[in-house]
Amino acid sequence: MSFDFNYKFWVGTKKDIEDIIKRQNILKRKEPISNPLITYRIFSELYVLYVELVNKLSYVYNYTFQVQKRKVVRPLVEAAVRRLMELKTELKNLELSEYVYTDKALIARKLNPYDLVIWRSPQFLYRRPPELQNILYENRIFMNEEEKTAADKKDKLILSEAVKLIQAHERARSARVYKSAIKYDKRNLKVFQRRKVHYSFTYKPDQPMSIPVKRTMFNADFVKPNEHCKYLVGADKIERKSKDEIDEDELNRIRNEAALKIQLAWRAHKSKKILKKRHIFKQTLYGMRTKRRLIKPNQYMDSVMETYRNEKLKIKLDEDFIRLMTDERTRLLQERSPWIMEDISDHIRAWFKEFYDKVGDFHPYPDALKSGTVLVLIDETFSPEEFKEKLNEMNLSKEEKKKRAEKAKQQRKKEKDKIRKEKIKEAKRRKKMKEHGIFDIAYDMKTNKNILNIEKTIKQYSIDWRMIDEYLNKNHEAIKDWVTEGELAIIHRELRALVDEYMRLEYEILRKALCMDLNKKYKPQRHKKGKSKKKKKKKKKVKDMTADRTLESLYEELKAEGIIEKCEKKTFESFISDFNFVADDTRDEDHLTTLGPAKGDIKMVVQECMLGLGEFTVDKPKSLCIAGPLNNGKKLLSQIIAFEIDAVFMNLSPEKTQAYSNEDLNYLMHVVMKVAKAFQPTIIFIQDVHRVYWKRIPKEQEYLNPRLLQKVISTKILKAIKKEDKIMLLGTTDAPWSAKPKMRRVFQKSLLIPRCDYGTSFLLWLEVLANYAGDDSVDDYVYSALAKVFKNYNSGDVTDNIADTLDVRRRMKLKSKPLSPFEFLSNFIGRNPPIFPPEEKLMEKFQKWYQKANKLSIARRKFFKKKEEKNKKKK
Known part of the structure; x- marks a missing residue:
């Protein structure tokens, strides 16, 4: 963006910060609130405001180049992000759920749930050192002159090899066309088959292909039998007059008739096309047909x-x-x-x-x-x-000095005890208030460090920068x-x-x-010497198995063994899903949501975990488990996480680790964690993580040795990840109940991908089908019908069905043969075995596991259990 836009954007953002500070100053004078509805409303309004503020500040930080101003903006972004996560945590504790619904606050701000998306890549990207960036990507942004020269030479060699290869294929193609030429006698309507030629195939690395080249033999019989065109088959038996036998008038008449028929057919085709376009235009104009928005090519x-x-x-x-x-x-x-x-x-x-x-x-x-x-x-x-x-x-005498010192000491001790007792008393009071559902928002606002940091920073900025015109500094000079x-x-x-x-x-x-x-004895003043620091106990140094190896060689080793994988270009737009728009309206008497989340709601929770892997230091889970039915988008979501944060993707699934024995495991973990810490952000991925914690290993899976990583995940991976590290263990599972309970303890956060609802199904059919067939080839009613019928089908099954049904041949016939929804139905049902949506029993199984694995689900279960016990006592 231009300098003018960025300057105006910062001015507007500063006003937003001042408005939030004014609102918070009002709340600082508020009495403790006993009504949870009011508390929830206050927190939700602040949450929506902070989401907008974080998105604006992250943009400002990304496009602030002036060195001294960056020192002002960064603390603001970091404090705002942390405060945002605190508000989200408060809302989750009130909802007793990972999913929060703030519809009333959104309506007041004229926003929708899509505006609550926190993640804005690449504003939150973690900045790697230039030398590591050059290893990961073969770009020339951070290369010096010598490296650029070497890369140029390499590119020239690759280009010359590519030219040779293209020339070889082009000459081979020319030879193929030349040799497969067909001689055709127009007068006698005869096809002369070519003779078989013996070809010799010669090719050297330094030379293009020689001619002739052995290629596929083509059949010259292009005429298909057709009862309406009998005169084309067996043309030798039909008696026809030659051109010399027909007079000129008759020949002109035949030619005119032929031209007339061709023109009529062409005009009819053209008219139908124009009429169809006009009809579609009228429908669009009257609002009967709306143009569908397709997924735009991502500019990530x-x-x-x-x-x-x-x-x-x-x-x-x-x-x-x-x-x-x-x-x-x-x-x-x-x-x-x-x-x-x-x-x-x-x-x-x-x-x-x-x-x-x-x-x-x-x-x-x-x-x-x-x-x-x-x-x-x-x-x-x-x-x-x-x-x-x-x-x-x-x-004074020594005794009097001693008494005074004791008295001062006693006084200091009394003051300390008084402060300590007051703190304990305040903590007990607040705990009791929280147990009774009373929230002291004013106290939280006054003592919150992040709020104080924002206020302090913006106040200092207004003092320091009041006499400086930033608009005149377009070169970002200090x-x-x-x-x-x-x-x-x-x-x-x-x-x-x-x-x-x-x-x-x-x-x-x-x-x-x-x-x-004064006739006194002179004594020089004694100077205090620096206290020698107590020698700390030397920790046992962990032996570095790869001390003689470079990071680049270790990275290449893991890459060659397939542990480091290249992520596909997948963004959150690729995870097509819709939000739950009715959950807020269906609350029970305790103000808790009764409807489960929609598939789109999981995006919000995942993005919160990703914030800690970005530029700013925010609390994040060390490990995340994503559960859901087969072909429901778990692997896609994992790739999106890795691609969005520009992370190194390490796959430690049993298929990748089966080549290692128990003796090699320590070396593997050492290399993995060393590379992960050096090239962070890093995602350590395990597909079907329940296999690592299997209760019983199936015989057909024993060759994978799936339990190899069971002992080292906690000790070698999770224990090695520090709070400030941008590393996360990510696991997916489609049968979590088959694993030991230990798996639930390993993962700090567990999420369940819900099955598709109508909104998600509609968007899925709309986006994917429109991409394959185009807007004009599919009528509006088709999307609704498909979404309604295949509502509960997994998203992966739907995309596979569309890809199979609309292959190249079927797409070529779309203009002449319109698309029918029954084609997709026959694809699902006509398979062996047929594909059906996940059963209710299976989803109930997932739900039972999720209620035991997710902390907030456990808290909700306990809440309802206590409520039942109270109701029984009343009866």
Whole structure:
């Protein structure tokens, strides 16, 4: 986008932040709320506002290049994202569900559920170092001149080989056409079959194919028997007059009739086509037919490349900024350092004089460990009056000093105990309030760190930037005055430490002279030495099995063995699904949703997990399990996650690990985790993860050794993933009940993909069928009929059916033979065995497992159980 647009967008975003702060300041004065409906409404309104704010701030952060402004925007985005996740957690706890519905808040803002999508790639992409980016992708964005030259040479070699191959195929094609030419006698209507020719096939790597080349023999009999065209079959037996025997008038008449028939047929075809187009146009104009929106080609990779180009510009600006700081520091040291040192020493001497004039003694020289005479500047030293009191205390006896010290100690202890008791009392009060369904929103708002960070940052921005016109800085140059101030402060602090060393000598000379005047014994001031840090127990260093190997070689090894896979270009648009639009209207007496989620709702939960794998540090689950019936989009969703965050996709399914033995397992895990941490974000994927935790291994699956990873998943993978790592274990399963209960404990979050509802089915048929057949080939009623009949079918089965039914031959006939919905029905039913939607018993099985695996589902079950017990007691 242009500089003007980005500037205006930032101004608008700043106003939105100020509006949210005003709203939160009002809530800070609100009394505790006992009605959960009001609490839910407040949180949902704030959640919708923060979703809009995060989306705007993420765009601003992505297109902010000025170095000093980036330091302002980043804390805002990070605090806003964290606050957003806190609000979502609160809403989930109120809903007792992973899926949250805020329809009323959306209606008030004139939005729809699609606007609540948080993930906006590539705004949230994690920035890898340039050298790792060059290993992963063969692009030239971060290459130096030598690497670019080597890549150019390689490209030229590949191009020359491609040209040779094209020439070889083209000459072979020409030879094939030449040899398969058919001689045809027009007068006698005879076809002369060619003679068989013996071909010799020769080909060398450095030469194109020679001619002739052995190719497929073609049959010259193109005429098919047709009872309406008998004169074409056996044309030799039909007596026909030759051209010489017919007079010129008769010949002209025959020609005119033939031309007339051809013209009539062509005009009729053309008229039908025009009439059909007009009919479709009228239907569209009257609103009887609407143009369907197809899936647009995704520009994700272009966006990613643009992001990395922006990163390169940011790197350049950072380098310029560091250069400016270095130059400014050198200049200041050369020009101002003598005067700065003189000013510091004059200030310290004035401090000496002030104390001598008022007290008749000198203040102890501030210790170097406590920043030296910087304490004088920030008023951390004694005032003359306080110093007098201190001197009087020194004249007291040891017993009195001890009593005063004990008294002060007791006072401090009392204050600490009082604060601790108040905190415990407050915590108990809040816990009791929460148990009774009372929410103290005002307290949460006042103590929330993320809210305070946003307020502090935007306030500081309004102070620092009030005199700067950002619109004039179109080249994103750093503000030099601020650099000078910053470097001056650093130089001043460094020079003060140097001046303090010399001024301590002068201080001791003055004290010595004072002692001589007062006939006192001179004792030099003792200086505190830095405490030696306690030696920490040395942790046992883990032996690096691949210390002599480069990251690139390890990456290539995993890639060659098929563990690192290339993800297909799949985005969230590829996961065609619709949201549940009626769940909010069907709440029970406890204000809990009674209808289950639609297939589109799972996108929102998945995207929340992805935020922690992006640029900003947000809490995320270390492991995620996606369950659902076979062919329901689990693998597709896994590929979407990996592609959207631009992650390295490591497949540790039993098919990939069967080649490894128990002895090789430690080495495999070491390499996997080393590469995963180096090239993060990383997705460690296990397909059909229930096989790893199988209760009983089927005989036909024993050769895979599926339980190989069972012991190491917790110890070697999950334990090695730290909070700040952008790594996630992702598993899919279509039979989770066949696994041990241990599997539920391994995965922090479990999700169940619901089966298709009418909305999802309609969108699926609309998008996929329109892509295959086009808008005009399918009538509107067909989509609705198909969606209604095949409502509960899995999305994978539907897409496979469309691909099989609308093959190339059938698509060629669409204009002459319209598409019928029964063709898709026959494809489902006519197979052996026929395909049917998932049974109710199967879905109930999935639901039972999900209620045991998902934490919020467990909480909901407990809530209803308690409610039943209370109702029984009342009866």
